[in-house]
Each structure stands twice: as structure tokens, then as C-alpha cells.
Amino acid sequence: MAADKPTAEAVAEQLARLREDYQARLPAELAALTALAAGFGGAESDRARLDELHHRLHKLAGSGGTFGFTALSARTRTLEQQSKQWLAGSLDEVEAQAWQSLAAEVAALGETLNKVSPPQAPAILSARDSLTSDETVQIWLVEDDASLAEQLRRQLESFGYTVRHFMQIGDAEAAAHTQRPDMLIMDILFPQQGENATEVLALRPILRALGCPLLFMSSCDDFESRARVARLGAAGYFLKPLDVPRLVNRMTQILDQLRAPPQRVLIVDDDVALAAHYRLVLLAAGMEAEALHEPQAIIETVAAFRPELVLMDLHMPNYSGPELAGVIRQHERWASLPIVYLSAETDLDQQIEAMGRGADDFLTKPISDAQLVAAVRARVDRARQLDAQITRDSLTGLLKHASIKEALEITVTQARRHGKPVTVAMLDIDHFKSVNDTYGHAAGDVVISSVAMLLRQCLRMSDIIGRYGGEEFVAVLPECAGGDAQMLMEDIRRRFAAIAFSYSGQAFSCTLSAGLASTAQYPEFSGAELLVVADEALYAAKRGGRNQIRTASPHPLQEADRP
Amino acid sequence: MSTLQRVFYVEDEPDIQAVARLALEMVGGFTVKICSSGEEALREVVAFAPDLILLDVMMPGMDGPSTLKALRELPSMAVVPVAFMTAKVQPAEVAHFKSLGARDVIPKPFDPMTLASQVRAIWEGHHGS
Structure with a gap:
């Protein structure tokens, strides 16, 4: 049908207005969907919630398509269909990983909005898409001292964080138009630009509008700076030289709060x-x-x-x-x-x-x-x-001895019922006594809580972690066995060895050893029996020179490498 | 043959309602009545006396097919042409919707510039047959 020209223009204009309105409301709707999906406990009791999510996804898919947000509409449609499929069956059957990945994909829907305007790096966006259930935490680090930034980046990456470094505040602001980190760490003084980060943030809302937790670091410890940081609602103020484990401890606390499920x-x-x-x-x-x-x-x-x-x-x-x-x-x-x-x-x-x-x-x-x-x-x-x-253990926030043993037995029983493997890892900090003796118990506590933070950061949400004894830890890894478990622990071992601790100016590092035992090798074993063989493997790792991972095996040939 | 004038649209999503109103009123020049649910539609439809009805398929409460069924039980709505609007347009589904008594299925998202002509074509098809 041929509309006469002025009408077509008027229609286009009105459409544009509707689209603008819609676009302005989108972030709130996406945030609401994210909150909704993040609240799943992963069971039949989520039905009403999933039903609501399904309806809203359906509406979003429809309206998104109408207003030309094709990528958003298509992705939303997929999620809508997935939730519909789940609703047709028993939600208890849906695996925890699948729930997490649904939540992650809902949370990532906003990324499709970036695809509307600037035709920028689709490869990067799709790489981020594939990150599903086990969300890596994205940290933005704004620091003009390149070597300090590099050092900090390496340390934070040891703890399992993903770090993106910006030399200038303006660079981070530019990125904030299209992306959002989970946390923002900023230096305060940027002498080259003559900028003070607390002033810039107070004046220009873009970084504050990210709504993510904000940490500052500075070499000045004056009241005025601290007050300005407090006024910005920042979650922390850290003095240089940085005590990285302490910084990470604060980061872990903040993230735990954010991840806490709804009441x-x-x-x-x-x-x-x-x-x-x-x-x-x-x-x-x-x-x-x-x-x-x-x-x-x-x-x-x-x-x-x-x-x-x-x-x-x-x-x-x-x-x-x-x-x-x-x-x-x-x-x-x-x-x-x-x-x-x-x-x-x-x-x-x-x-x-x-x-x-x-x-x-x-x-x-x-x-x-x-x-x-x-x-x-x-x-x-x-x-x-x-x-x-x-x-929970007060120092590390991990499960206590009795609780981890109980959780292990439950996990092993469940896994056996589902025909899936479980691996138990027993970890121990090498020469821990000498850390305590040389640097004192306070330093020892930092080392212990660093292992805890590393484990929480590197393992999946479904894994269970406990502090088994003084410097001994147990991790229970469902649906993980053999090479995967070994690689995972190797990665943790390497990361831990890379962490630089400091005690009154003295830098030191630590290593850890671990023994693994899996129901893949010991299908009949109870949790307690697995712990015994994992402990034997740990002992073998210690005897073999420490700073290594051993996997227990019932086959005598591989037992030969035990001393 | 009389021309298509009065279009009755049932759709729960306000954003899509706004675009559809634009597309049907401004572009198509129709007289349009929009309802947000099947229940509301049943209350309003007789008084509006539409020439043609558009139904969203998936709505909370009464969905499109059950709204259609209820509409058909109203004597004055027994033969008014109805089209479904839906994102799912596999041929089998189109056939299914037609078997429920719909004239046609308009895929969503629709193009606001051409929706009116799609609707008019359905109406003409109905009166030609």
C-alpha cells in the first residue's frame, strides 16, 4: 500500500520516537530479567519464577524484533524456547549447570545492544557469549603506572580474575559506553592528565553509572581523599604499596555479597x-x-x-x-x-x-x-x-571439617545414583610451619585465606570447598575426573605459586601439594574412603618433592611412582 | 465489495500495541480498537463491530486460540475473519492455526510500513473466496 509521502515521514518519525522510548526502558527490563534469572535455586520450586521469566522473555523477543533489535530478539527467542521446554518437564531434572548458564545468558542479553549501533568487533562479543555457567569476574583496572598495573594484573589473574587495564580514566569511560565490568579498581592520581579520579567520578557520571563496586588505591592517606572516596560510595580504599591478598580478600567479600541469593x-x-x-x-x-x-x-x-x-x-x-x-x-x-x-x-x-x-x-x-x-x-x-x-570456618569462610565431610558423602551418593564421577582433592600448603615461624601467624593467616580465595575463584559454583584442618583443604568436584581434575588442580597449584606475599617489606611465596581421588577409579568407595586414598596421594606428592599434584590409582603399575 | 475499515487487535504487549496502532491507523487509515487481553476483547468486541480481528497467539490468561474459540461463540462474531499474529511460523503451525478457524497468520515481528497491506490482503482474500 502506497502511503503518501508526508504520512510515511510522519510514521517514520513516530516510529523513531517509540523506538527511543523503548530503548530507554530496555536496560531496566534487562536488569529485571537478570535479577529474576539469578534467583533460581535450580529446582521445581522455581516454576512460578521460570514461568514469569518465560513470559517476559517472550514479550521481549516480540517487542525487540518490532523495534529492530534483531540480535536481542533472536537471542531472547532462544532463551524463551529453552525455558518453555524446561517448563514442559520436571524442573528437578534440569542440571545446575544449565540453570547457571541460563542465568548467564539472560545476564548477557544486554551485550546484543552493542551490536545495534557501532559495527565493532563481533568476534570479541561472540567469544564472551560462549562464557556461560562459570562466570569469570571481569575487573577493570584504571592505573597510569604501567608496571604497577601489569604486576597487579598478574596477581589478580593468579586469583582467577580477568583484568582489563586502562591507562587513563577517559579510556575506561569510552569502554563503559558498551561494556560493564563486575568491579572497578582505580588509582586516584593521574598526574599526566592532571586528573584526580575521585573528582572526575564526582563530575562525570559515566563510570558511576556502571553501578559496579568501586575500589580506590592511592599512595596518599589523607582525610580529604578518604572522605571523597566515601562520598562516592566506594567499597574500599587501599594504600600503595598494595597488599594484594588483602585487596583480594575485600574483593571476595564484595562479590560474595553480590552473589548472595535473594531472601x-x-x-x-x-x-x-x-x-x-x-x-x-x-x-x-x-x-x-x-x-x-x-x-x-x-x-x-x-x-x-x-x-x-x-x-x-x-x-x-x-x-x-x-x-x-x-x-x-x-x-x-x-x-x-x-x-x-x-x-x-x-x-x-x-x-x-x-x-x-x-x-x-x-x-x-x-x-x-x-x-x-x-x-x-x-x-x-x-x-x-x-x-x-x-x-563455616571463620578465617576462610569455607566449610568446616565436619560439614565438608558430610557434604562429600552426600555428593558421592548423589553422583553414584546419577552415574557421574566425583573427584576429591586434598590440598596442603608446603612448609607452612616455616611460614608461621618466619613471618608470624598473621602472615600465615593471609596465606591460608589466599588458598581459600583462589579455590573459590577457580572452582565452579557446584564444587564444594572446605578447610579440613590447619593448612589442609578439601575440594569436592562433582562431574569432574581424570585429566580434567588433574589440570584444574595443576592450574591452581601454578596460580598459588605465582602469588607474591609480603611481610613487613619482605616478599615471599608459597607452594601447595595436592592428592586426588576419583570415583572413576574407585567406583565403590564412600566419601570417607576416597579421602583416605586422596590423603595417601597427597603424602606421595609431599614425598615426591612437594609443589605437585598426584592422583591416586588402584593400579599397581602407577603405584610404582610412589616412593 | 465494501472496504476494510474496522480492525480489532488483541495484544498484551504495550510496545507492540503502539507500533501496531501506528501501522494500522496512520499507514492503513483503518479505525482501530486494541485490547490487552482475550477477556477484555470479549467484553469490547461486539460493541466495536469489527470487519476483521487480529489476535496475538501467546498472551497470559486467555491465549489467542482460546480467545478465538470464545469469539466464535458470540453470534455476531461467528464469521468475522480472524488472523493470528505470532513469532512461530513453521508451515505446520500455520496449518494448525488455520484449522482452528483463522484466515491467516501474520508473522511477528511485523513491518509497520507493510502491516496494513498484509491485513488488507487477508481481508480481500476472505471476501474473494
């Missing part, structure tokens, strides 16, 4: 509208929330949704809050599930009674949205901390 909250309230409101408020704050109106279903709901906190109305028509709390507490595995009541201020007597029956806390109605979010977040975080204190 799961169950709301039990007979007031459907109010419960729906609370739920929306919590969802908007990035949490997962479900509302339950029928108290009879409480046990099924708690079992399926696995809430980290239950928000319970004190007064409900047929069953009171404390009665329902009592029902939950009858089940031993939920004995420590935090239960918080919502009640009016005047219910003092009932509050006291409820306290005696398994309530943890009260929130007073009416409660503002902001109060509700803050109260729930604080209580869930507290519960998580308590749980971490029970199961």
Missing part, C-alpha cells in the same frame, strides 16, 4: 489483599516472597518453598499465628526457621504468650514498606550469618 520469605496472612501487598513490596526489594492464605497447607508450602523467614499474622480466624508456629516447630528441620509476627501494638499479652511458643520477633502493624523490607532483610541476613557461623 526467601513466606507470608502467612488471611487478609489476601494485605498479604499480596507485602509480597509485592518484598519482591520489589529483590526478594522472593510467597503468600499463603490457607493455614492447612503450611507444611507443604514450607517444604516446597524453603523460606528463610516466615512472616505471620498473629490473628487469623481459624488458627492463630502461634498455633501455626507450633505446627512448624514440630518438624525438627525447621526448629530454627525464623518466625516473625505482624501484630498491632496493643497485643502485649498475646505477644508475650507468642514469644513463649516459638516466635522470634514482632513487627508492629501498621508498618511502612521501607520498614518491612529493612526488618526482613536484617533478620534474614542475621539468620544467614548464624548459619554460616555454625557451618
